[in-house]
Amino acid sequence: MLADMKEKRLDLRRESFKQRKPRLWLARFHHVNVHNKPMEFGDKYRFLIPLYNMMDERDICCEKSVQCGMSEWMIVSVLHEASIGLRILYVMPNIDLRGKFVKDRVDRPLKLVPYYVKLVKESYGESAAIGLKHFGKGLLNFVGSNSPAEFISYPADALYIDEVDECNQQNLEMAPDRLDASDYKYERRIGNPSVENWGIDSHYLESSQGKWNIRCHSCNHWQVLNFFKNVIEKTSDLTFRILSEDDDEVYTICTKCGVKINRMKKGVWVDTFTNKDKKGRRVNQLFSANVTMRKLVDQYSKALGNAKKMQIFVNSKLGLPFSSSENKITxxxxxxxxxxxxxxxxxxxxxxxxxxxxxxxxxxxxxxxxxxxxxxxxxxxxxxxxxxxxxxxxxxxxxxxxxxxxxxxxxxxxxxxxxxxxxxxxxxxxxxxxxxxxxxxxxxxxxxxxxxxxxxxxxxxxxxxxxxxxxxxxxxxxxxxxxxxxxxxxxxxxxxxxxxxxxxxxxxxxxxxxxxxxxxxxxxxxxxxxxxxxxxxxxxxxxxxxxxxxxxxxxxxAKTKAEITQEQRSKKELVPTMTVEEKEAIDKGIMDIK
The missing domain is CATH 3.30.420 (Nucleotidyltransferase; domain 5)
Structure with a gap:
């Protein structure tokens, strides 16, 4: 009897939780990650909890690093919205990537998670297309940005754009039009940034510019973790020193008092501009459990002196746009x-x-x-x-x-x-x-x-x-x-x-x-x-x-088409083919063109 009452109370609490925070409920109690394991929201992923709870906002953008849980965040949200009857338009950079993403990140949980299997069976239709999924009361349409015809005729309630900077920017301009007839008009954009004020970074700059703040337990100073302030200090263009380490571990420190701080402790998202309708968030690997600080420092060290590697480090690991005087007209x-x-x-x-x-x-x-x-x-x-x-x-x-x-x-x-x-x-x-x-x-x-x-x-x-x-x-x-x-x-x-x-x-x-x-x-x-x-x-x-x-x-x-094609393939181009390193060496005068 007592056990039954406890179970009923637990069910009531879960139902209340589902009504108040439906996406977080779905992630905690049903969804599985790419390793078929339940989602974690403990000490390692505290920053994600408020992100799941903010998805009722109409316009959201997230400038992010890789491997920080944001893809699952998007997937859980689209599955929830489709389950209650919304039509989803999910845009990927291209058709090939769309196909791989759907098979690995969508089809797999739809077949493995009992709650999802139930919603698929209860859906209002069937489709043999890779990108079109009937789910619950709604519909999911996964498309590639390089094929505008796929989403031009599809009316939607929610628009999701994944990896904004890798998408066809001209075609993306047409995507919001798909929401014109909807009462919801949800827009969500995420991606690794590339350069300043372009792609996802331009959306972030137009947003509330929210940043994850944590408090030092020693001096109570609130701060946004910064790789170049909390982890290392640059001593020259090619050298740096680690601010706190012992043996194989590198630590983050407080920028005010210098003591070690737990980078994955509970924090709070703080908006720079509270009056903006577009809500923006910036996520990086400094507060993600998937990467150690030692590994992050090693990757930075290997990128020093190499503009291409440094750009990849800044974009992919720190989730920041890249700018270098070597790569611009200054x-x-x-x-x-x-x-x-x-x-x-x-x-x-x-x-x-x-x-x-x-x-x-x-x-x-x-x-x-x-x-x-x-x-x-x-x-x-x-x-x-x-x-x-x-x-x-x-x-x-x-x-x-x-x-x-x-x-x-x-x-x-x-x-x-x-x-x-x-x-x-x-x-x-x-x-x-x-x-x-x-x-x-x-x-x-x-x-x-x-x-x-x-x-x-x-x-x-x-x-x-x-x-x-x-x-x-x-x-x-x-x-x-x-x-x-x-x-x-x-x-x-x-x-x-x-x-x-x-x-x-x-x-x-x-x-x-x-x-x-x-x-x-x-x-x-x-x-x-x-x-x-x-x-x-x-x-x-x-x-x-x-x-x-x-x-x-x-x-x-005087030649056949096949002969002409063969000669075109074998002839040298007007601009000689060369490696990036050869081109840069020629520009610097180190190498001559022969």
Whole structure:
């Protein structure tokens, strides 16, 4: 009798807990992790409990490190919301990753957890599709961001975006529209950050910016754990000292009194901006039980002196955006471009037609962003004009006034028709689009002759690297007033400087593969940076390169398609293939191109 009463009380308490904190209830009493073990919320994962309890907020973002329990947090939340009748749209970076994620992280618990098996049986339908799951009263739709057609026609109540920075950013812009007809309109975004004010970091900066605070038991000082304040102290660019260690263990210390503190003790999430509707959280491995401080310090030590490894450490382990002067065009580089300069932009534009070799690059945005440079006899590339032009005809009129122009290159997107009109009006204009790993000139055969399409394809990272390299080699010559180009608001510098400073070159790992690539990511508008890239490309499109492709076209004329394909595979690219290390060595002058 007494045992029955205790059991009834326990059931009532669990039911009350389920009503008050349904997601945490689901995680504690039913869900299992990737190792088929019950979820833990004791001393090791205290920071997760408030995160489960905040999921009734409409707009949430989390900037996170890897291996910190956030994927299970998302999965538990979508399963709860689907069970009560909501339609879920869960966006992954691509279709392949979507398939692996669903099979490993969703299908497995749905088959193993009795409570989930029951809800699947009680669901209102069945689906053979990998990404579409009927669950309880609702529906789960897992899609890849690289296939917008998958989620364009799917109305949803809740939008979940996993690994924001790895997703197709253009397609992500359409995703919130799927919530328009819903009364719920839940939005949740998580991911490892890459660069400042881009992807998940841009959402975090727009949010309440919540941080996990813990209190020192000795001096009662509340603090946010910081690897460079609580664990190590940098003594130079390549050296550091550990603040507290013994034998094989490294400890976190209080930044105020210096005593050892338990990094996994109970804490509290504190919002920097309490009036923001979007709730943001930042999670890192300093308060995660999955990684020891010794291992974290060892990984940092191995990353010293290697920008790629350091970026991965900062992004993946500390859950922070990465920024390094080695991976950017810096303010000092832009100022060095004025060294030896004795002119202003106004002076240069007046005498524009006195230069003999002029090249133009144009990026297309709200305006046409125009960069005009002249190649001098000493090899310097002098900036002679930088403009924003609103109307297409005004741009054409401006370009026709520039004499001695060798080539011009314009961004092909997004105004393809307008660009084609410009190409017809301006004889030396080529359009450009970006393609990963390719650098080709388009050709078209008309009768027995090959005609240049006035269209070039270039690898985006390659051509932006070339712009930065020209600044590093001090080939660029800018006017004394370059800092004030389009500085209408009288800030520290104008739009030209701002847009060249906004991008960072980072290493992007391909999901589930032991490889990756370098990529430039912008934290703000970067139109003038791209205009500089198109201007550089215009200089590269010289008659010798055009003749090379023309000759190749003639050779292909008498061969079968299979023979042409085989020769294309075996021939060398216009831009030689080289390793990242070789490219960096060439830029630094350590290695010569043979």
């Amino acid at each position: 303010y000092s580089l832009l100022k060095k471009a004025e060294a030896g300069s004795n002119y202003t932009l106004k002076d240069s534009s007046v005498y524009m037609n006195s230069f003999q070799r002029v090249y133009v690059g144009i990026d297309v945005g709200t305006y046409y962003y125009v960069i005009v440079r002249a190649v001098l006899s000493n090899g310097k590339r002098q900036l002679i004009d930088a403009k924003k032009i609103e109307a297409t005809q005004h741009l054409v009129n401006y370009l026709k006034k520039i004499r001695n122009t060798k080539y011009m290159v314009i961004d092909e997107h997004p105004e393809i028709r307008e660009v084609e009109k410009i190409k017809k009006s301006v004889p030396k204009m080529y359009s450009c689009n970006f393609h990963l790993g390719r650098t080709v000139l388009a050709l078209r055969k008309m009768r027995d002759k090959w005609k240049k399409e006035k269209r070039v394809t270039i690898d985006r990272t390659f051509i932006l690297d070339e712009v930065k390299a020209d600044f590093v080699r001090q080939i660029m010559l800018n006017p004394l007033d370059a800092k004030d180009i389009y500085n209408d608001s009288m800030e520290d510098y104008g739009e030209y400087f701002e847009q060249l400073l906004s991008s960072t070159r980072i290493f992007v790992e391909e999901a589930n593969q032991n490889r990756g690539r370098f990529e430039w990511r912008e934290s703000g508008p970067d139109h003038f940076f791209h205009a500089e890239a198109y201007c550089k490309l215009a200089e590269m499109v010289d008659p010798n390169i055009l003749q090379y492709y023309s000759d190749k076209g003639k050779e292909f004329g």
